[in-house]
Amino acid sequence: xxxxxxxxxxxxxxxxxxxxxxxxxxxxxxxxxxxxxxxxxxxxxxxxxxxxxxxxxxxxxxxxxxxxxxxxxxxxxxxxxxxxxxxxxxxxxxxxxxxxxxxxxxxxxxxxxxxxxxxxxxxxxxxxxxxxxxxxxxxxxxxxxxxxxxxxxxxxxxxxxxxxxxxxxxxxxxxxxxxxxxxxxxxxxxxxxxxxxxxxxxxxxxxxxxxxxxxxxxxxxxxxxxxxxxxxxxxxxxxxxxxxxxxxxxxxxxxxxxxxxxxxxxxxxxxxxxxxxxxxxxxxxxxxxxxxxxxxxxxxxxxxxxxxxxxxxxxxxxxxxxxxxxxxxxxxxxxxxxxxxxxxxxxxxxxxxxxxxxxxxxxxxxxxxxxxxxxxxxxxxxxxxxxxxxxxxxxxxxx
Numbered sequence: 001x002x003x004x005x006x007x008x009x010x011x012x013x014x015x016x017x018x019x020x021x022x023x024x025x026x027x028x029x030x031x032x033x034x035x036x037x038x039x040x041x042x043x044x045x046x047x048x049x050x051x052x053x054x055x056x057x058x059x060x061x062x063x064x065x066x067x068x069x070x071x072x073x074x075x076x077x078x079x080x081x082x083x084x085x086x087x088x089x090x091x092x093x094x095x096x097x098x099x100x101x102x103x104x105x106x107x108x109x110x111x112x113x114x115x116x117x118x119x120x121x122x123x124x125x126x127x128x129x130x131x132x133x134x135x136x137x138x139x140x141x142x143x144x145x146x147x148x149x150x151x152x153x154x155x156x157x158x159x160x161x162x163x164x165x166x167x168x169x170x171x172x173x174x175x176x177x178x179x180x181x182x183x184x185x186x187x188x189x190x191x192x193x194x195x196x197x198x199x200x201x202x203x204x205x206x207x208x209x210x211x212x213x214x215x216x217x218x219x220x221x222x223x224x225x226x227x228x229x230x231x232x233x234x235x236x237x238x239x240x241x242x243x244x245x246x247x248x249x250x251x252x253x254x255x256x257x258x259x260x261x262x263x264x265x266x267x268x269x270x271x272x273x274x275x276x277x278x279x280x281x282x283x284x285x286x287x288x289x290x291x292x293x294x295x296x297x298x299x300x301x302x303x304x305x306x307x308x309x310x311x312x313x314x315x316x317x318x319x320x321x322x323x324x325x326x327x328x329x330x331x332x333x334x335x336x337x338x339x340x341x342x343x344x345x346x347x348x349x350x351x352x353x354x355x356x357x358x359x360x361x362x363x364x365x366x367x368x369x370x371x372x373x374x375x376x377x378x379x380x381x382x383x384x385x386x387x388x389x390x391x392x393x394x395x396x397x398x399x
Contacts, residue, residue, distance in 0.1 A: 011253035019250040023062035024342050026234045027051045031064055034227035038201050040135050048133035051227055054078050056124045059345035061251050069377050070131045072327030076103030077111045078127050084161050091117045092168035099160045100321035101365050106373035107155045108133045108144050114228035128231035134198050138183030138191045149317045149368040153186040258346030262333050263301025269388055270296040280387035290383050302350040310359045319363035320372035322355055328380035336390050
């Protein structure tokens with residue numbers, strides 16, 4: 001794939017700021033397109049969605065200020081699809097996933113991923129992706145957020161990978177299979193109760209928005225001019241303006257800038273704390289601990305975040321997938337930076353995160369997670385900010 005680092009002497013500060021804002025503007029435009037074409041209250045009014053731009057290796061490049069818990073975890077979803085379909089990603093393909101095992105947050109959050117190809121080399125140069133919370137995807141209760149769920153099958157459709165668009169052709173039958181037939185197989189569960197609305201919102205998210213063959217976007221109904229395709233158009237326009245080499249060079253510079261900013265933050269934290277070891281612990285309502293020990297290497301500006309001591313996987317739905325933990329951590333790093341930079345994968349480069357297997361932060365494939373995404377994630381943020389002495393850690397919601 002394209003996207004190797006340039007050997008330039010260093011970034012121009014003006015161009016660095018320009019590209020950071022241009023990349024963010026792509027995500028903002030995707031979000032506006034999504035909001036305008038969606039029909040559900042969750043997306044159109046509650047704004048429970050996020051859009052972002054990703055590098056050819058799947059790392060987050062830039063996003064607008066959408067839902068923090070979506071943005072850090074979407075990179076996991078992009079990379080999972082890349083590894084799964086490494087030799088089978090073609091122009092016009094669009095991937096759909098929501099499984100926590102495949103980089104998802106909780107099942108109602110469906111992620112749509114579109115590769116951006118260079119027309120000359122036919123190599124992937126970017127990915128655009130959107131994640132939106134859908135009103136119902138099946139499960140034991142309408143809304144697909146059952147308070148009593150104890151396994152993932154009670155929470156609705158669990159889709160690891162589905163090529164919802166294959167070379168520009170929308171797979172309606174496959175969508176019905178994954179959204180209605182499969183979740184209904186679990187005893188006491190139903191399939192998606194309003195497939196028309198979900199399908200419509202998926203189109204708005206980007207599912208059938210790539211008219212690669214004979215038609216153009218203008219030929220399609222407005223609801224099919226979707227977020228991901230909008231992002232593809234805009235990033236290609238930037239490439240046309242500056243050339244692919246320059247665009248990808250500054251994509252790496254932006255990530256390097258974020259990396260150095262976090263390294264400097266870690267050094268400052270250790271200096272202010274008078275120690276390179278930081279610790280904190282907090283609890284869910286059932287008493288399950290979330291424990292964190294941070295060891296900072298001041299010389300390198302790196303840190304080892306160890307969640308050992310965190311409670312075991314719970315029988316309820318307050319388990320949080322690994323991707324959600326990373327979302328919470330990258331959010332905290334960005335929040336503690338006193339700089340105007342886009343949230344991107346560079347914020348995580350100086351960090352090594354250890355999450356014990358079998359804990360509520362690294363649950364099994366069948367664990368219920370619908371509450372962990374919205375509740376446990378906030379408690380993780382509390383624990384991280386408490387360890388870094390950044391705030392009183394009193395605003396998280398545990399139930």
